[in-house]
Amino acid sequence: MPKNDTLQRFIFENRSVRGEIVHLSESFKAIVSGRDYPTKINELLGQALASAALICGLLKGKGRLTVQFQGSSALRLLTASCTHEYHLRGLAQYDEDLDEDTLANAFNTGKLAVTFQPEKGSPYQGIVDISHGQIAKAIESYFEQSEQLPSKLFIAVNDQRVSALFLQALPDASETSDDWQHAITLAQTITDEELLSLDNKTLLHRLFNEDDLRIFEKTPVSFRCTCSQERSENAIKLMGEPEANELLQEKQIIEVTCDFCNTHYSFDRVDVKRIFSTDINPPSSTSSH
Ligand SMILES: [Zn+2]
Structure with missing residues (x-):
């Protein structure tokens, strides 16, 4: 089982596709510890945290990337952010009288705002509908809308950790569609169990063993608050x-x-x-x- 909290990028050498894998364990536990969040909230917050880290991994420039839910008084706040130094924090506030189904419904009808606040200059933001109640699908739409890049995100959460696999077609590809279809067809065979338990090398080999991949160094990710x-x-x-x-x-x-x-x-x-x-x-x- 991959132990550390990390983000790792990879690229297909012969196809116009890139990817990232993120694992959050200690950081995730630190963020949800002592909160007694319902399972659904834990899951959504984990998904939002992994998404924030993955998007940060694609950005150049210094600042804070925030993934935030908008749209329901039942779920007043669900926010996760990651800085260029890969410091994560996140928080949820919700109506504690509500059961998990009602909270899930409240979430499904809302929107997701993705905001990058650079250290210098104005923030930029994209807002997408939450389709199928999944943050991963909303993030895919965000990339479709903001960059017109086909993207695929798989996120698995349990009470100990969050793991995510992200794939994206590169903009320069002339045969993007063949490369892209090849990559996502293989990636779709992944199970939550594999994503949560396999180390990155084994995982990538299991999915893409016919492809030549360049795997970059892991970047550490950690929980850190900016209060003082x-x-x-x-x-x-x-x-x-x-x-x-x-x-x-x-x-x-x-x-x-x-x-x-x-x-x-x-x-x-x-x-x-x-x-x-x-x-x-x-x-x-x-x-x-
Ligand atoms: Zn603090």
Whole structure:
């Protein structure tokens, strides 16, 4: 079983097709641990995380790629993002009174937004319908729409890990269609069990043993949140001094909790005084949390 959290690219030497394999284990567990998400939410979040990592693997340039569900109050938030350094984080918020079927239905009627926020410059976004209730299908549509590139994505999730195989036709291909059909016909024979349990070399050999593949080095992927003491102080600063003092009067301490990693930051009267007496943390730097 592949142990590490990795992304690995490969290319067919003699066909205009490229691909990626991603495995998330420790990162996935860190993101869902302590959350008690229903199985369906775990599954969707795992799929979104793998998708974010795979899309990141195709991009050039620095920034954060986010895959986010839109469209239902039953499922208020389902978001997964990956940076160019392959730092992942993700989160779901939903109506806890609902059963899994209702949550699944809520998901099926929504949309998926794929956004890249570069470190410098404006973000760009594509929004696609969620077809057949599967994130993988929505991501395939996203590539069809945004780049006109035929793409195929297989994602398998269990409670321990997420594994995904992605294939995409290259834009320069004159015989794309033959190459593409060949690759996806073989890829479609993959089972969830194989995807989750086989190491990449064995998996690729099992699927494409007649083809000459160039397999690139693995890239490590990890869970990492971008919250900090400083960003939490900025959140208090944005709240304004009167409101901060009011909260202090009620509770003696202000707690700021990061939704993504559940880290608690607490501030007492002395901290709050210091926050509002200095200008070291201008509010503008909070915007990208
Ligand atoms: Zn955090």
